[in-house]
Amino acid sequence: MAKRQVTIVDIAKKLNISASTVSRALKNHPDISKETIERVKECAAKMNYIPNEMALNLRMKRTNVIGVIVPEIVHYFFSSIVQGIEEVASEEGFNVMLFRSEESYEKELKITDSLISARVAGVLASLSKETDIYDHYQRILDNDIQLVFYDRICIGIITDRVVVDDYAGALTAVEYLISTGCKRIAFYSSPTHLEISKNRRNGYLDALRKHKLPVDQELMFVCDTREAAMELTPKVLAMDNPPDAFFAINDHTATGILYAVKQTGLRVPEDISICGFSGGDLALACDPMLTTVEQHGYEVGKTAAKLLIDKINGVTLGQFTNRIIKTKLMVRGTTKAAP
Amino acid sequence: MAKRQVTIVDIAKKLNISASTVSRALKNHPDISKETIERVKECAAKMNYIPNEMALNLRMKRTNVIGVIVPEIVHYFFSSIVQGIEEVASEEGFNVMLFRSEESYEKELKITDSLISARVAGVLASLSKETDIYDHYQRILDNDIQLVFYDRICIGIITDRVVVDDYAGALTAVEYLISTGCKRIAFYSSPTHLEISKNRRNGYLDALRKHKLPVDQELMFVCDTREAAMELTPKVLAMDNPPDAFFAINDHTATGILYAVKQTGLRVPEDISICGFSGGDLALACDPMLTTVEQHGYEVGKTAAKLLIDKINGVTLGQFTNRIIKTKLMVRGTTKAAP
């Protein structure tokens, strides 16, 4: 207890040499004799010396910390992303500082201040649903901190970006539904101002147009939770001209639809097809198992972290990359077989 | 770009006063005149001054960083815990540094070194499945870093601990199964050396004994993934004297059981009852919805973070608390109604 942490000076004293020699020996500086290096390293090990990163960072005017802003933590897609980030970061010798914005702009503001205060080397951020002012992100850049957006990107700020191919994912999914004979496909989406809503909606619309199916505004809803879907779906099924398929913005919503459809006595997929968007274990727990668009959050995280670390290391100064992570349609039991 | 971050000295120069005055003014030191305080604060705001935490921490010999070691990130229980931790930490002005041990002892060793190197104020840790040597945690304490274990605790080291009431959770769940008429209850568990396996097994056994049901070693299996459960369960159901209920160590395993049982044509819960352990959305996606023991990971995280921060702030020096978070049986569709 109360044992002061051992410093380079403690080692120096014990060995009757100077602190700078110890410092150099520890880093295998060519000027230092093999013998001294040996002695210093042995002594350091014996004394359980662990370098003080704070001092080092202050001296070097840099950090090995990456700040990550995530809207939600308990969330398959985002936690996959964090896992990808953590993996790359730890491989490259960086530590990850995690912040949750709770989908709140206010919280985001506080977080960016903490991030600058902590003098992190770089930031990986996904916008909260509320955010439509971006000054705080500009301030990050103004403070010489590298920045990469992932998933919910910010168009107003010039940085690297990593996004999921929402458009293609939606297009492929809806085309698949059409190929299995579905003709009236409902679309449950998140609030329409979000990029993911827009992009997936465009994919949905283009799929319909491409296959000469009519676009019916009455089949497009804002509904993106399980609870909302359980409430809305019976009403939709009771329409005069009800849909024969549902395309949902996420798997939670899709499970709500599935539940409601089965409640009404309709069969899935014979009467009604359902396709979600997310991936993960939730889709496997359903009965039948849910057809869904896998988003590869892990890849998003890894890619974003790599781009950021390249920036930090100065490898890609002045370049701004847009990386798009491909989605994959996982065909399972809530859709019919393609002919 | 390349704009150096503004320091206390920059403000001092601009105002023709000394750095120490600026420092004091920023902290509302009583000695400083209202007027100076005003001027300094105004100037600081104008120049977008943000204090350098690294320098501050070095000077004060402390940090506002909490290190968190988590075996897995993409995992309902653990991500709930992280969320609880993040929430308390950000309320109390601490930042969270997240590390994933990947259930590996080697990785855990590296992480503890990074943690000491980063001079975090405290560590929240849950052991990896592999870990059975604890020297690296002792080193954390030896370096004057506070430590609290959560969930997968370490008995050999004296610290605060937060655990889930595995024993009571299992006891309650199995008693409920018995109350609905189940007589032969199979138990699918994780490797037996883990504390959670032991505790839940004891709950399971005591429930059987309490209700004078025979204990059958043939009904106890090591099986803790969905895939393993899908493979094992048909064999178990084909036994001469098959079980009429399954109690699984987690919900993933339970969903595998559910799938396999339905495949064989047996009805859930009429023929076979199933109960999981975890909580979260997975249980709701099942059909019927899964009866499960909710673990309240969010509470675990909040409690652990509070204990740690109290330790860091010196409020509870020398005390060692064991906190037990209650579980809750969520009765749903995979079990029969109690009479």
Add this chain to the structure above:
DNA sequence: TTGTAAGCGTTATCAC
């Protein structure tokens, strides 16, 4: 009421 100077642990730059 404010300024001076030392020091937190480290490394880079000069000396010797």
Add this chain to the structure above:
DNA sequence: GTGATAACGCTTACAA
């Protein structure tokens, strides 16, 4: 080869 010194940005005795 190795040592002294300054500096990174900040706080705090101690002076003034």
